[in-house]
Amino acid sequence: MTLTSTPAPSVKEPRSGADRASRRPAFLAGIGGQNISLIGALIVVLALFGLLNDNYLSLSNMQVIAEAATITGLLAIVQTVVIICGGLDISVGSQVGVASVVSAMVFTTTGSGAFLGMAAAVGVGVLVGALNGLVIVYGRVNPTIATLAGLAAYKGLAQLLSDGRAQGYVLNDDMFVFLGRGKIAGLPVMVWILIVVAVTVHLLLKYTDIGRNLYAIGGNDIAARLAGISINKYLICVYTLIGVVAAVAGILLTARTGSGQPVSGSEGLELKAITAAALGGAALKGGKGGIGGTLLAVALLGCLENGLTVQGINTFWQNVAQGALLVIAVVIQQRRSGERAVGLPH
Numbered sequence: 112m113t114l115t116s117t118p119a120p121s122v123k124e125p126r127s128g129a130d131r132a133s134r135r136p137a138f139l140a141g142i143g144g145q146n147i148s149l150i151g152a153l154i155v156v157l158a159l160f161g162l163l164n165d166n167y168l169s170l171s172n173m174q175v176i177a178e179a180a181t182i183t184g185l186l187a188i189v190q191t192v193v194i195i196c197g198g199l200d201i202s203v204g205s206q207v208g209v210a211s212v213v214s215a216m217v218f219t220t221t222g223s224g225a226f227l228g229m230a231a232a233v234g235v236g237v238l239v240g241a242l243n244g245l246v247i248v249y250g251r252v253n254p255t256i257a258t259l260a261g262l263a264a265y266k267g268l269a270q271l272l273s274d275g276r277a278q279g280y281v282l283n284d285d286m287f288v289f290l291g292r293g294k295i296a297g298l299p300v301m302v303w304i305l306i307v308v309a310v311t312v313h314l315l316l317k318y319t320d321i322g323r324n325l326y327a328i329g330g331n332d333i334a335a336r337l338a339g340i341s342i343n344k345y346l347i348c349v350y351t352l353i354g355v356v357a358a359v360a361g362i363l364l365t366a367r368t369g370s371g372q373p374v375s376g377s378e379g380l381e382l383k384a385i386t387a388a389a390l391g392g393a394a395l396k397g398g399k400g401g402i403g404g405t406l407l408a409v410a411l412l413g414c415l416e417n418g419l420t421v422q423g424i425n426t427f428w429q430n431v432a433q434g435a436l437l438v439i440a441v442v443i444q445q446r447r448s449g450e451r452a453v454g455l456p457h
């Protein structure tokens with residue numbers, strides 16, 4: 112009696128995300144699945160509101176969207192950086208309010224021109240950003256709690272300095288007018304500032320040791336520490352960078368509105384920045400993210416917000432939409448990571 116072995120039926124291994132990515136066309140793989148989804152969503156939003164309103168896709172309205180999205184874009188860029196290294200900053204909107212008030216008040220009270228007001232705003236940005244970093248690092252306070260405290264404290268500071276009202280008038284100064292309403296090569300100056308900041312941070316993250324170290328800190332802080340990376344120094348510098356960029360955003364808010372705004376124009380910016388970073392692919396656990404995706408998410412949020420406004424939809428629904436988008440972004444991240452749901456079996 113002879114025994115013959117029957118070959119076991121072949122079982123197809125499930126394709127991993129990397130395998131699927133490798134089968135995409137080269138140009139699509141370079142863009143990334145997250146960004147392709149954002150581009151598709153952006154096209155849908157533009158097409159939908161373009162059909163509903165003939166003026167939505169006009170050049171003038173596109174410029175309005177770009178200018179309105181600039182401040183959110185600046186904050187979303189630095190929010191992406193801090194999320195990459197495993198942190199978070201909920202106080203960015205309040206920092207913008209403080210910088211806006213300081214830039215206008217110093218300008219109007221000293222009569223020394225726009226540069227002194229702008230320098231004072233940046234100086235305040237450095238102080239509050241570094242303070243956040245120091246509290247987190249040496250106070251050993253969770254970044255969410257530390258910056259949540261900053262959200263309340265800096266908002267209160269802006270209101271105390273301004274007595275809760277818009278301060279000063281800056282549109283009699285050529286520099287403020289240039290920043291708020293000027294154009295270079297057909298694009299608003301505000302948009303050029305966003306482009307410069309975005310390109311600089313992108314190059315920093317992708318092509319320098321600093322960028323690689325930030326990803327390493329967010330990916331595995333213990334391994335990063337064993338590799339000799341000074342995590343404390345990096346965290347303080349990142350939060351200081353947030354303060355500086357928030358100050359620039361505050362100056363642009365002052366230039367755009369014509370006066371220092373303690374709350375109006377800055378309230379809610381933290382939610383927009385975090386939502387844009389999460390939608391753009393920044394993993395809230397750290398170690399992953401990029402500026403390209405964040406900018407696409409900023410464009411999507413800006414076009415959606417403008418479209419809802421043009422259609423006369425209640426602004427409260429815009430907050431609902433932002434909250435829903437943030438939840439959707441986090442759910443997608445969790446599903447892609449393969450992590451089991453809280454309280455459910457594997």
